[in-house]
Amino acid sequence: MGNEAIKQKLYKELAIKNEISVEGINVDPHIFEHLDLGGEYQEQVHLCFEMDHETHEGIEMPTGFITPGGLRISFKWDRRSDFELVYDGKQYVVTKDKKEIFPVTFDKRPNFYGLKASDGTPFNTIAGFSQGDTIYGSTVSIAYSNECALKDKGQDCLFCNINATKSTYAEKEGIGWKNPRQIAEAVSAAFKLDGVKHMNLTGGFIPERREVDYYIDVAEAVQEATGLQDFNGTAVIGAPLDLSVIDKYKEAGFRTLAMNLEVWDENYYPVILPGKVAQCGGREHWIKAIEYAAKVFGKGKVRSGFVAGIEPKPATLQGVEYFASLGVLALTGAWTVNPGSALQGHRTPEAQWHLDMAYKCHDIFKRNGFTYSDYFDVAPSPNFLIHDIFAIDEELLPVFKTAPVFSIV
Structure with a gap:
């Protein structure tokens, strides 16, 4: 794939990143039982602001996830969003209106x-x-x-x-x-x-x-x-x-x-x-x-x-x-x-x-x-x-x- 084709793919991912950043993403927090938050993967710590669209005391959430092209999307929980993060038994996938968009990986804990x-x-x-x-x-x-x-x-x-x-x-x-x-x-x-x-x-x-x-x-x-x-x-x-x-x-x-x-x-x-x-x-x-x-x-x-x-x-x-x-x-x-x-x-x-x-x-x-x-x-x-x-x-x-x-x- 040439660089111009890669750019067009990335610009499409960027548009999706922007939508998720604005609208937030719905998720059932129980799916994070399959993710080692606070171990292998980075957990949220509220050092200054709550950036999720609702508070979640006592519920661990990730800080962000990575698209297939390598763009990072900050995690913003919103149960009203048409975007949803689901776990299919093997990987985590972003969907919109129940249609799969792409699989994602999560921020590794430093x-x-x-x-x-x-x-x-x-x-x-x-x-x-x-x-x-x-x-x-x-x-x-x-x-x-x-x-x-x-x-x-x-x-x-x-x-x-x-x-x-x-x-x-x-x-x-x-x-x-x-x-x-x-x-x-x-x-x-x-x-x-x-x-x-x-x-x-x-x-x-x-x-x-x-x-x-x-x-x-x-x-x-x-x-x-x-x-x-x-x-x-x-x-x-x-x-x-x-x-x-x-x-x-x-x-x-x-x-x-x-x-x-x-x-x-x-x-x-x-x-x-x-x-x-x-x-x-x-x-x-x-x-x-x-x-x-x-x-x-x-x-x-x-x-x-x-x-x-x-x-x-x-x-x-x-x-x-x-x-x-x-x-x-x-x-x-x-x-x-x-x-x-x-x-x-x-x-x-x-x-x-x-x-x-x-x-x-x-x-x-x-x-x-x-x-x-x-x-x-x-x-x-x-x-x-x-x-x-x-x-x-x-x-x-x-x-x-x-x-x-x-x-x-």
Whole structure:
């Protein structure tokens, strides 16, 4: 099979991945009795957000599964979905309206998940693992805090469920605040044992905004534990009122910086993000902070995130285009209406809306000279649709080397 034919197969898989990512997937959890979750295969640990469409306390779920062409789909449970994951006695198969689409395999549990920090804290409660490819590697994302201080002020972002997730899962799963030493030990083990080449550090707002001191402590601890001055870390922060603070993250050793604007439209912004207005100077200041960071960190070393689907598409694309012109990348993953958020019960746009968004954003990034490598270095995981489009376009997936015949039913 030639590369162009492989690409067409992969684009079809990508469309299915997008549909499942938006609509979720139905499953009878009992079928996972045949899957060694927490052993051979990676189990969900709710370090920051519940991304399934309903909570499932006490029920083990996988983190994601792999298509025949090698695309990874994050697992999002939704019993209302037309997509279903079934077990036929030999393998797990994705179906739609009872018709088989393709068999899948599951995320393997990383080696470092079986280890503990020097204080006895299991690494799987410190750093979340996202499987990447053999070329660029995988990612760990650490939520130093699984709560956000905006709740105490009644200023939570309306789409966010970080505090609800903590209330549901934290005690049961042993999730709490992480100190720099715990993070450094987990990251070091992930780098050594599991091909991890990128670290994302995030979390809720800290009372009194003590982020910068904490992040510097983490950077120093990771450098010491890994022996790497450049550990390819992304610091995800709130826009500081004093923009000179941004220089400190660069000096501390973070390769990239993220400040998630979330919404571009100036009328939507204060309604959806009351805390980011009250605590971080509002939309205009966030944009100024991102502009400043682009000058400090350089092209492709800053990102901002948008909750794609919460505002009209032209508004989000305007923001993506503007940031790209500054050398800033944007995440535009589909808005998942998280359980426990203020907007629970609302609907994200239809799947085709989101697929079109991904292709349009990829075109913007490619036109501005960005590559898969740039997107890998700024994203919290290497599994966004735009990663896949880059990987297909640049022929990075293993399937291009082995060129097997794979089919989509």
